[in-house]
Amino acid sequence: MSGEQLRKLEEAGLVSVDKHFEVKKPVTTVNLTEEGIETIEEYWDERKRVATASGGAG
Numbered sequence: 001m002s003g004e005q006l007r008k009l010e011e012a013g014l015v016s017v018d019k020h021f022e023v024k025k026p027v028t029t030v031n032l033t034e035e036g037i038e039t040i041e042e043y044w045d046e047r048k049r050v051a052t053a054s055g056g057a058g
Contacts, residue, residue, distance in 0.1 A: 001030075006028075006030060009036075013033055013035045013036070014032065014033060014035060014036035014039060015030050015031060015032055015033060015036055016030070016031050016033055017029070017030050018030075018031075
């Protein structure tokens with residue numbers, strides 16, 4: 001994932017990004033926020049609903 005994509009997700013409040021160094025190497029940690037978790041759950045719920053409505057396996 002590019003830095004630009006992460007920046008957009010962070011600006012939207014979907015992820016939190018922590019950048020730091022460990023033994024002189026850059027480390028980036030990305031975590032979902034509560035809003036990010038809720039957004040993903042809503043996305044998958046909608047996909048299941050559409051699949052069920054269209055006769056798919058879901």
